[in-house]
Amino acid sequence: MDLDFTPEQQAFRADIRSWVAASLPQDIAHKVHNGLRQSRDDLQRWAKILGAKGWLGYGWPKEFGGPGWDAIERHLFEEECALAGAPRIVPFGPVMVAPVIMAFGSPEQQKKFLPGIASGDVWWSQGYSEPGSGSDLASVKTRAIREGDKYIVNGQKTWTTLGQYGEWIFCLVRTSTEGKPQTGISFLLIDMKSPGVTVRPIVLMDGEPEVNEVFFDNVEVPVANLVGEENKGWTYAKYLLAHERTNIADVNRAKRELERLKRLAQSEGLMDDPRFRDQVALLEVDIVALEMMVLRVLSAQAGGKKALDIAGLLKIKGSEIQQRYTELLMLAGGPFSLPFVWEAMEAGWQGDYIGGPQFAPLAANYFNYRKTTIYGGSNEVQRNIVAQTVLGV
Amino acid sequence: MNFEFSDDEQQLSEAVQRWVERGYGFERRTAIAKAGGFSAEAWGQIAELGLLGLGTSEDDGGMAMGPVAAMLALEALGRGLVLEPVAAVALVAASVLAQAPADVRANWAPRVASGEARVVLAYQERAARYRLQRVDTKAAKSGDAWTLAGTKSLVPIGDQADAFIVSARVSGNADDPAGIALFLVERAADGVKTQGYALQDGSRAAEVTLANAPATLLVAAGPAFAALELAVDTGIAALAAEAVGAMDKLFELTADYLNTRKQFGVPIGTFQALRHRIADMKMQLELARSMSYYATLKLGEAPAVRRRAVAQAKVQLGQSARYLGQQAIQLHGGIGMTDEYIGSHYFKRLTTMEMQFGDTMHHIGEVSARMQETAGVFA
Numbered sequence: 146m147d148l149d150f151t152p153e154q155q156a157f158r159a160d161i162r163s164w165v166a167a168s169l170p171q172d173i174a175h176k177v178h179n180g181l182r183q184s185r186d187d188l189q190r191w192a193k194i195l196g197a198k199g200w201l202g203y204g205w206p207k208e209f210g211g212p213g214w215d216a217i218e219r220h221l222f223e224e225e226c227a228l229a230g231a232p233r234i235v236p237f238g239p240v241m242v243a244p245v246i247m248a249f250g251s252p253e254q255q256k257k258f259l260p261g262i263a264s265g266d267v268w269w270s271q272g273y274s275e276p277g278s279g280s281d282l283a284s285v286k287t288r289a290i291r292e293g294d295k296y297i298v299n300g301q302k303t304w305t306t307l308g309q310y311g312e313w314i315f316c317l318v319r320t321s322t323e324g325k326p327q328t329g330i331s332f333l334l335i336d337m338k339s340p341g342v343t344v345r346p347i348v349l350m351d352g353e354p355e356v357n358e359v360f361f362d363n364v365e366v367p368v369a370n371l372v373g374e375e376n377k378g379w380t381y382a383k384y385l386l387a388h389e390r391t392n393i394a395d396v397n398r399a400k401r402e403l404e405r406l407k408r409l410a411q412s413e414g415l416m417d418d419p420r421f422r423d424q425v426a427l428l429e430v431d432i433v434a435l436e437m438m439v440l441r442v443l444s445a446q447a448g449g450k451k452a453l454d455i456a457g458l459l460k461i462k463g464s465e466i467q468q469r470y471t472e473l474l475m476l477a478g479g480p481f482s483l484p485f486v487w488e489a490m491e492a493g494w495q496g497d498y499i500g501g502p503q504f505a506p507l508a509a510n511y512f513n514y515r516k517t518t519i520y521g522g523s524n525e526v527q528r529n530i531v532a533q534t535v536l537g538v
Numbered sequence: 539m540n541f542e543f544s545d546d547e548q549q550l551s552e553a554v555q556r557w558v559e560r561g562y563g564f565e566r567r568t569a570i571a572k573a574g575g576f577s578a579e580a581w582g583q584i585a586e587l588g589l590l591g592l593g594t595s596e597d598d599g600g601m602a603m604g605p606v607a608a609m610l611a612l613e614a615l616g617r618g619l620v621l622e623p624v625a626a627v628a629l630v631a632a633s634v635l636a637q638a639p640a641d642v643r644a645n646w647a648p649r650v651a652s653g654e655a656r657v658v659l660a661y662q663e664r665a666a667r668y669r670l671q672r673v674d675t676k677a678a679k680s681g682d683a684w685t686l687a688g689t690k691s692l693v694p695i696g697d698q699a700d701a702f703i704v705s706a707r708v709s710g711n712a713d714d715p716a717g718i719a720l721f722l723v724e725r726a727a728d729g730v731k732t733q734g735y736a737l738q739d740g741s742r743a744a745e746v747t748l749a750n751a752p753a754t755l756l757v758a759a760g761p762a763f764a765a766l767e768l769a770v771d772t773g774i775a776a777l778a779a780e781a782v783g784a785m786d787k788l789f790e791l792t793a794d795y796l797n798t799r800k801q802f803g804v805p806i807g808t809f810q811a812l813r814h815r816i817a818d819m820k821m822q823l824e825l826a827r828s829m830s831y832y833a834t835l836k837l838g839e840a841p842a843v844r845r846r847a848v849a850q851a852k853v854q855l856g857q858s859a860r861y862l863g864q865q866a867i868q869l870h871g872g873i874g875m876t877d878e879y880i881g882s883h884y885f886k887r888l889t890t891m892e893m894q895f896g897d898t899m900h901h902i903g904e905v906s907a908r909m910q911e912t913a914g915v916f917a
Contacts, residue, residue, distance in 0.1 A: 480662055
């Protein structure tokens with residue numbers, strides 16, 4: 146047992162680091178390092194830079210044009226990107242739907258969809274949750290009725306992150322009401338430009354239209370866009386959820402934000418205040434423990450060993466840590482976290498900052514990150530899963 | 539001992555609740571927030587209810603009914619997330635005006651009580667964080683006339699106020715409480731500039747810049763710092779009451795949601811993990827309510843006793859507000875995250891209140907510095 150990366154892994158990291166340093170636009174990194182608003186263009190620009198290098202699908206195997214990295218290499222790539230201030234990769238295309246298409250899609254679907262995902266040209270959205278189906282995802286009601294060579298889709302999805310930019314959406318739809326709810330679900334790829342698709346942004350409490358409702362009114366979808374078999378969608382969804390989990394702890398970003406917290410605390414004189422400083426120290430311990438847990442999981446994965454039964458814990462702890470650092474950043478800002486100046490979260494804004502530009506996004510970020518224990522399967526659901534694994538029932 | 543309210547107090551509380559329910563619904567509040575966070579019309583209605591005289595004696599034209607009545611009124615305003623800073627004007631500013639020279643008092647106190655004049659405390663500075671004694675604004679005297687120079691931050695309705703009560707340094711280093719005096723500066727005076735903005739909870743505040751602005755002495759250096767502490771403690775007690783009102787309502791919303799939202803074919807309130815959570819929220823709510831009473835009942839005590847009690851209350855309030863607010867959002871799931879749902883506005887209000895007049899960590903420090911060998915309500 147040892148903690149060191151191999152010389153090959155260290156060389157790999159160094160290569161990634163120098164490439165990211167040379168390739169990541171500085172204006173984008175500035176926004177990420179300072180918690181400022183990222184535009185569609187920022188996210189898209191970085192996606193295309195990665196796409197051109199062949200790294201947007203950084204978890205993809207070689208046969209589909211990916212780099213074929215193992216779990217440790219993927220982690221090192223994520224870490225180098227995060228520390229450099231790269232935006233998070235919008236996961237819906239390259240991280241979520243692509244693995245499903247690779248595993249269960251037809252060769253035609255793979256040929257049609259994967260290149261646009263790999264290059265960053267096509268923006269994908271996720272159509273899972275519905276107003277009545279959150280934690281109880283298997284109860285989805287959006288209906289797809291087959292008529293000849295197409296499905297007619299009616300219903301509503303919600304919480305579709307950045308769906309206002311979406312060009313394609315992968316959806317769980319109900320194709321049968323027979324038997325258990327899980328057995329009547331299909332996995333459908335829908336062109337969001339189809340007649341009958343309406344996207345309505347939902348403004349979150351930080352003032353940002355980050356998620357959307359997506360309505361389907363007699364939308365025609367070619368049967369060729371059904372992934373795998375009809376009524377087997379739940380199996381594919383579970384496969385996808387397993388993929389969503391891998392980087393959900395996001396420990397790399399936590400390390401970066403911890404450093405930002407220390408800088409802010411230092412400049413506000415709080416590193417001399419043992420009461421505040423100790424809170425930063427406790428967060429640091431949490432982050433080190435989470436990183437060790439992540440490394441144990443990755444090492445088992447990369448070594449082809451049996452998956453560790455602690456993977457379910459990563460989302461719980463990771464999201465709690467994300468919430469804690471945004472909370473401490475806001476508290477470090479103190480009274481100057483309180484002004485809400487929407488424009489001040491725009492990079493390069495020339496107006497009067499209240500107290501200083503560093504304070505502008507702190508409370509908004511804190512409010513926004515309350516989502517992390519809700520989305521991707523709420524932490525209550527995660528705990529049920531962990532308990533089920535532990536207890537066997 | 540008696541935790542019952544008098545008939546007068548009860549009537550006041552009901553009158554404010556009625557106004558909040560009928561006259562200050564979510565739609566109106568949203569419109570006021572969009573328009574900048576302060577409504578002169580709503581302010582007029584609050585004045586008609588008599589609330590702006592709650593901290594002013596009858597002799598000065600007010601209707602002071604004591605701290606318990608004020609607490610109940612603020613609790614009702616908190617339930618309705620009222621944006622207008624009633625406590626800041628009617629209680630905090632009034633507590634300083636009550637100590638002002640007779641002529642100044644006679645000029646301002648009755649107009650504050652009637653709603654004609656909006657006077658607010660301007661004490662926050664960039665370098666101060668939560669330390670009241672940290673004052674860089676300078677006061678200079680020439681003959682009998684004072685002028686002030688400096689910048690005050692986060693002044694409630696700063697660009698809608700008629701006058702500010704300003705803490706300024708007449709002597710001493712930047713952290714010397716004995717060198718601080720309290721002045722009144724009119725917003726219309728020469729050298730006064732304001733820059734208004736919204737706070738995270740939608741209420742209004744401003745930066746107030748004073749460039750040798752003419753000022754009237756309210757409380758001289760020495761007693762002034764004690765007056766500032768009293769004003770802030772009054773504000774904390776009021777904030778505690780408002781926070782209890784907000785928590786009370788948010789708790790109700792959450793309990794309702796657990797009983798109506800169904801997943802897996804049953805109301806989510808049937809799940810034990812969520813039942814325990816709502817029990818813990820109830821715990822935090824009642825602890826906060828208890829400490830809000832405690833702060834209010836200790837307001838009239840000697841400064842050292844009062845400060846300790848108020849700091850203890852603020853610690854409890856901060857912890858309760860954070861736990862209850864965060865869990866309310868969590869238990870609502872996605873809907874709790876949205877701007878169009880009222881619950882998120884309670885959460886933002888509670889978050890804002892935790893950081894006003896000193897956050898939880900600051901007040902843990904205040905309590906810690908005042909710990910004695912014995913503790914308890916009757917220690």
